Amino acid sequence: MRPGQARACALAGTAALAAAALGACGGGGDSGGGDGDVTWAISSGWESWNENTADGNNSYLHQVLTPGATTLGDFDPDGKWVYNDALLAKAPELTGESPMTVEYTLNDNAQWSDGEAFGVDDFTYVWYQMSGDAERCDQDACTPASTDWGANVASIEATADDVVTMTYVDGYLDPEWEFFSSPMYPAHIAADNGFADWKTDPAVMGESATWFAQNAPTWSTGPYTPVDAVLGDYVVYEPNENYQGSTEPGLEKLTLKVVEGTEAIVTELRQGSIDGAWPSEFSQEELDKVEGDDAITTEVYEGSIWLHIDTNTNNEFLADQVLRQAVFTAIDNADVIAKAYPDTEVEARRNHFFNTGSEFFTDTLGQTDPEQGTGDADAANALLEGAGYTTGDTLTTPDGEPVTLTLRYGEGDATRTLAGELVQSYLAEIGIDVKLTAIPDGELGTVLAEADFDLVIFGWSGTPAFTTAPQQYFGSESSSNFGSYTLDGLDEAIAKVRSTTDIAESAQFANDVDAMVMPAAFTLPLFDEPQSTIYNGNLLAGITVNGNSQAGPLWNVREWKPA
Numbered sequence: 224m225r226p227g228q229a230r231a232c233a234l235a236g237t238a239a240l241a242a243a244a245l246g247a248c249g250g251g252g253d254s255g256g257g258d259g260d261v262t263w264a265i266s267s268g269w270e271s272w273n274e275n276t277a278d279g280n281n282s283y284l285h286q287v288l289t290p291g292a293t294t295l296g297d298f299d300p301d302g303k304w305v306y307n308d309a310l311l312a313k314a315p316e317l318t319g320e321s322p323m324t325v326e327y328t329l330n331d332n333a334q335w336s337d338g339e340a341f342g343v344d345d346f347t348y349v350w351y352q353m354s355g356d357a358e359r360c361d362q363d364a365c366t367p368a369s370t371d372w373g374a375n376v377a378s379i380e381a382t383a384d385d386v387v388t389m390t391y392v393d394g395y396l397d398p399e400w401e402f403f404s405s406p407m408y409p410a411h412i413a414a415d416n417g418f419a420d421w422k423t424d425p426a427v428m429g430e431s432a433t434w435f436a437q438n439a440p441t442w443s444t445g446p447y448t449p450v451d452a453v454l455g456d457y458v459v460y461e462p463n464e465n466y467q468g469s470t471e472p473g474l475e476k477l478t479l480k481v482v483e484g485t486e487a488i489v490t491e492l493r494q495g496s497i498d499g500a501w502p503s504e505f506s507q508e509e510l511d512k513v514e515g516d517d518a519i520t521t522e523v524y525e526g527s528i529w530l531h532i533d534t535n536t537n538n539e540f541l542a543d544q545v546l547r548q549a550v551f552t553a554i555d556n557a558d559v560i561a562k563a564y565p566d567t568e569v570e571a572r573r574n575h576f577f578n579t580g581s582e583f584f585t586d587t588l589g590q591t592d593p594e595q596g597t598g599d600a601d602a603a604n605a606l607l608e609g610a611g612y613t614t615g616d617t618l619t620t621p622d623g624e625p626v627t628l629t630l631r632y633g634e635g636d637a638t639r640t641l642a643g644e645l646v647q648s649y650l651a652e653i654g655i656d657v658k659l660t661a662i663p664d665g666e667l668g669t670v671l672a673e674a675d676f677d678l679v680i681f682g683w684s685g686t687p688a689f690t691t692a693p694q695q696y697f698g699s700e701s702s703s704n705f706g707s708y709t710l711d712g713l714d715e716a717i718a719k720v721r722s723t724t725d726i727a728e729s730a731q732f733a734n735d736v737d738a739m740v741m742p743a744a745f746t747l748p749l750f751d752e753p754q755s756t757i758y759n760g761n762l763l764a765g766i767t768v769n770g771n772s773q774a775g776p777l778w779n780v781r782e783w784k785p786a
Contacts (some may be wrong), residue, residue: 225389248344254367259785261763263777264482264491267633268455268665273436274406275333277702278668280368282528282684282773285406286501287479289774290460292445292468293407295327297778298771302687304401308444309333309444310341314386315401320724322377323391325400331385336448336463341382343381344410346389348421351378353405353699354431357425364429365674366702371694371721372403392497399690408435409442446472447779455665456481473784483664484635485509485755490758492519497760499766501775503528504636505564510755519760526754526770527685529572530638532646533746536705538677540626545610547744548595550628550678552606553649555598560750563638571596572748575696575740576689576733583730584691587737588748595747600652607653618654627656630678631670633660639680642749646678671705679705682752683775690729693717693736697745708745742753762786 265287271279274288295315296306306314312328331342351359355370367373368408375395382388391397413421416438418431437454446468447460457480462472482488482497484502491497493513502509505523513519532554534541541547560569570579573588587594593602604614611621618626628650631642640661647657657678663668685692694717695703716739719732740746756768756776765782772778 230316239416240756258626259473260478260653261398261474261476261499262478262480262497264488264497264500266481266488266500267667268481268502269663270455271436271670272454273408273432274441275349275408276366276432276436277368278366278513279436280703281668281776282503283665285773286775288406288440289443289456289476289777290447290458290479290780291440291443291449292781293443294405296402296404298686298688298769298773300767300769302771307444307468309446309466315403317400317724318388318397322393323396323400323724325389325391325403326382327387327389329385329387330467332467334410334444334465336443338465339409341407341444343379343387343725344422345407346379348385348410348413349407350379350485351421351428352408359425359428360432361425361429364426365432368703369691369695369701370689371698371701372380372405375721395721396724397690397721398724398729399688400724402553402640402686402688407444412569414443446470447474447477466568467780470781477780477783481664485514485637488757489513492759495759498763499756499776501754501756501777504638505753505755506637507564507567508600510757513630513757518759519757519761520766521755521757523753523755524768524770525751526775527751527773528682528754529578529685529751530642530682530749531572531575531682531704531746531748532624532642532681532749533676533679534708534744535674535677535679536745537674537707538628540620540628541677543610544743545606546592546612546626548591548742549603549606550655551591551595551744551747552593552597552603553600553653554596554646554747555649556596556747556749558598559642559645563641564753567753569750572750574734575737575746575748576692576750577730583727583734583736585734587741590738591742591744595741595744596749603653615654617656618635624654626654627658628677629658629660630680631660631662631676632680633667634663638752642680646680655740672683672702674705674707680749686773687771689723689733692721693733697740706745708740708743710739711744713739731771760786 231259267283273279299305310333312330316326318324318326352365353367353373355374375391377392378390412651414430419426419427421431440449446466448463449458450461451459460477483503487499489509502785534547577584613619633637643659650657696707699709716736764786765784766776767779768776769778
């Protein structure tokens with residue numbers, strides 16, 4: 224799961240977008256003119272180079288590092304897991320369930336771009352950082368995005384030539400064991416830069432994690448290697464001469480640079496200063512500007528990014544569950560959708576872990592009473608009056624204090640800005656004064672990690688996997704639990720999600736978690752955002768849109784080539 228673009232694993236199954244405005248459309252001429260030097264836009268900046276930390280765990284950093292491809296696999300457009308053949312010789316294998324053990328057979332030439340072998344130490348390094356264990360890594364420095372995987376690993380060892388065996392703690396099971404996809408960081412680079420004792424000294428391990436966060440990568444295991452980079456601005460790639468994958472990279476140079484907003488992306492694409500982008504916001508108005516342009520290809524599809532509103536339970540007002548419930552009841556999600564996406568069939572999100580196209584979907588939002596997201600101000604006021612609040616033009620607490628809140632949203636993102644303005648108006652109807660404060664570009668990770676909000680609108684970018692999401696969103700010790708959510712028995716319910724290898728049973732456990740957190744009004748799901756990819760089809764070929772990958776169309780960048 225990632226916050227940002229609109230990386231977490233909360234989508235299982237997709238439903239077709241039926242409206243004509245959300246259908247795919249193609250352009251592009253037949254006069255190839257690409258020279259192998261491509262510039263691709265990333266919609267926002269990033270604040271860290273370490274994806275495995277809470278503030279580095281976002282879609283933008285994941286996209287910009289994808290050409291270096293240090294993950295073990297990804298989901299394809301059909302939702303099938305595809306292993307990274309530059310690192311693995313075959314798909315991972317479940318070799319035991321008591322305890323659960325998984326074997327990874329490495330490509331016998333698996334290596335980093337500097338020629339150093341890729342192996343067991345690289346697995347161990349990422350485990351230590353994401354372990355949540357102070358005896359392996361100083362947690363003030365490591366700040367893992369999630370410990371759901373790392374805390375449950377018992378050992379990682381080389382058990383044969385080119386075989387790495389991961390053994391989990393007794394009793395831990397996971398139906399999605401195959402989908403381990405945390406980005407790898409090179410253990411030998413850590414050792415070469417003054418952190419040789421990372422494996423034996425948790426303070427040194429923490430210092431090395433900070434070093435990776437602060438220093439741009441010069442290494443990769445993917446088709447391209449970074450040769451120049453500026454934090455939050457751009458990364459320039461050239462082909463990795465030591466790439467071991469089955470598909471040779473087709474570009475001579477690839478620059479990923481920040482261009483904020485769909486309007487700016489369309490303008491730069493028409494001017495020729497970029498060759499394509501996956502905008503973080505969907506704008507049919509901007510896409511209409513290039514309709515009929517034979518040089519430009521646009522594709523619109525349902526992706527994995529879903530928007531939500533989160534509360535901060537450390538806020539003096541939002542610590543009260545009744546107030547949170549009233550706030551969410553007063554918000555009119557159908558109205559937000561209608562105004563953000565007129566003449567489309569964008570669906571409301573009614574479950575934190577599954578959309579309506581999933582076989583595991585349960586309408587947990589519809590089970591709240593009063594139902595959240597309906598815009599029912601009368602029901603919200605009745606709830607508040609029953610708890611001793613004084614309603615009217617100004618809502619006051621039972622102690623007579625006026626309720627005021629600050630709502631944060633992404634600066635320059637039209638959809639989030641609109642949603643923020645509408646929420647401000649809905650809450651005014653129940654007497655709550657809401658101050659809107661934009662989140663500057665590239666600072667979402669810091670705002671969330673520091674819980675610098677009362678209410679915040681942002682999105683999770685996911686994949687077809689779901690079992691890590693309950694712990695990441697709602698686990699009491701999760702560094703991605705930005706609103707400090709706790710409920711009696713919740714951690715125990717979350718633990719059940721990864722206590723079986725039966726996917727249907729695991730999904731039921733996830734829905735049980737949702738049935739606990741939805742009435743508590745911690746976060747309000749809004750909707751799954753439509754996605755668009757836009758590029759110059761006269762210059763660039765091989766792009767395949769992918770609503771199941773957190774990398775978006777960059778998921779198969781190794782196959783990109785001049786048109």
